[in-house]
Amino acid sequence: MFLKDYIKDIYGAIKSLLVGLNRTGYYFTHHKEIITEQYPDNRATLVMAERFKGEVVMPHDANNEHRCTGCTACELACPNGTIKVVTKFEVNAEGKKKKAIDKLVYHLELCTMCNLCVVACPSDAIKMAPTFEHSVYDRSLLTKILNNPGSKIMEGVE
């Protein structure tokens, strides 16, 4: 019947509106659980999420060794030319020439944090770091060299 549906409509509408108002009213009156991060003040206690992607870094161990073989898989995987791998040839103790990286140049200003380079890396040499304070006064500071000076490749990484 038409009238019955009409009244049912009104009843349902009012009920749903009241449910909504009740929910937001609850949040308004229970003003304890705050999700706002007061950023510069809480820098000491700030916890970034695991999955947050801030920039690409190359972890080094205590002996200043990294795992990068210089295979340029990351450079090929990058969609917008963020990573440039500069290689050199090293002569090891047995007199054999071996390819190694000289510099791994990373342009932070071009990076979209898409994570494709990390996925592409066969030896897990690079990863995403949760840093986010990237603002600098000079744009050239955003071009970074990921491997530390004087670092060399870890033993056993091919």
Added chain:
Amino acid sequence: MWSLSKIASSIHEWLSSTFNPTITQVIEMVIAGVSIIGLFAVLGLVLVLMERRVAAWIQIRLGPNRVGPLGLLQSMADTVKLLVKEGLTPNGADKFLFNLAPFIAMIVAMLLMAPIAFAKDFQLWDLNIGVLYVSAVSSIMVISILMAGWSSNNKYSLMGAMRSGAQIVSYELSAGLAILSIVVLTGSLQVSTIIQSQADGWWIFKGHIPAIVSFVIFMIAVTAETNRAPFDLAEAESELTAGFHTEYSGMKFALFFLSEYVNVFIVCAIGATIFLGGWMPFHIGHWESFNHIMDYIPSSIWFFGKTFMLIFLIMWFRWTFPRLRIDQLLNLEWKYLLPISMLNLLIMTAIAILGWHF
């Protein structure tokens, strides 16, 4: 005990003892105008801050807390920002109407202040059609929106203006009928008479269920009339960028913004006057001792308390409900609110004739 009407009358006595009548009148008009403009400024600052705070609290955030102590100077900073911004006029716009539109919005908001009773015996103009005057003059508001939309020479502005025109014109009906259902009980459109008739209880309590129904309808209709969410189709950000004030910037935008908040204040003041007794303290029938205690609270505090409660209600709506689609909006008005408010008016008339109200 201080009261606004005593201050006003002492100023009037002092002026009339010092100057001749014409100059007294001129000075009083100037004082009234300046205090209205001051009230506008204060309302703009307070309501913007209140809106941001309410929004933040409802969304479990903190809200502005950086400018000044507890963020109290945030709206000052906003005002300064808007004042120093460049006011642009788009190419191909009708410059005269484009610049005129925000001022019309502002002037209408000022005219609407006239019949509002802020405290006991404290009212600018107690004309005998007070409530009708408010609903009449507030309909000029739509013209400024249409003007802004057309003269911006922008399709988003034009669409926003057309939507807002359709919306305001249709929701005016049910707001008017909701007001009428209380006017039927009081038998007068004069604001002072309506308030006096609530000396033994507010209409929302005295008028049984129909009064509550018309109060609900009134709140929905005025939310739509002031173009606030969930009825903010006129400036729907996701579809129309900003609707009729897409092209406005700087001070001209600030005038639109301010007039929106002042309009919210005015409709809430009218709602408080009609349903909740304006400055009349909370009285229960003829329980003299209780009424006497309530009278100790100044009438202006009662008025502003009720008004800000209703403003909070409207803000609560805004941060709870999602926006309606245009066809849902018009369905709500023409299929639900209007028939219900007509039926409600009929019931209310019967109650008034039979004398069933308290």
Added chain:
Amino acid sequence: MMSGSTILFYLLATLIISCGVLSVLTRQIFRAAIYVLFTLIGIAGMYFWLQYEFLAAVQIVVYVGGIIVLIIFSIFLTQQAGEKLAKQQLDRKIFAGLAAFCGFALTIVQVLQHGFKMGTETPIVPTVENIGQRMLDVNNSGYAFPFEIVSILLLAALVGCIVIALRSKPEVNLK
């Protein structure tokens, strides 16, 4: 020294006449609508000045809230922004101006020659209560019958609108 009410009258008269003239002379259609709006608001102000507050409020509600919004909507739906109306022919203008001026001169001469007999009765304050009681009076020359006629007219207009709006489009045969 002029009193405030005199100044107010001349201001309102200037507003009405100047906006009226502009509305018939301008070539931008939206501006014409806005000037008409200002004229109507000026007339509402004139009613306020004459202390017919109810009529002033009705004027604003019906004209500003209804008719002008309707006109503006029809402009929105039919005209282009920035487009100007066609220039009027000169002979037509001269003819219309002459006719209007002659009519105006004739009428104003008539009005000035006719000595109006000012009313001496005690004036009624046109409050809403008085208006309602006089209009719906059925005994001594009340206006209940015309009131009903007008309401039937409005109802007929409403029904007519709905019939026009409901008329379904003729079905197009795609074959």
Added chain:
Amino acid sequence: MMEPGLNHILFVSILLFFIGVYGFFTRRNLITMLMSIELILNSVNLNFIAFNKYLWPGKMDGLFFSIFVIAKKSSID
């Protein structure tokens, strides 16, 4: 300048009437013609009210006529 009275209001309303007539004759667009009719009807209303106020202050017939004119106009639109 004199105190405004009946003649002043009549002058305004007659002028407005013939402005409307001029507009009605010169305009070729339906909407603008409608606006001119608006002006004419309003000048008539102003006339009614002025006569009611100054000549028959004890009656309200002019007021009722104006209200009916407004109602009829809105029904035509």
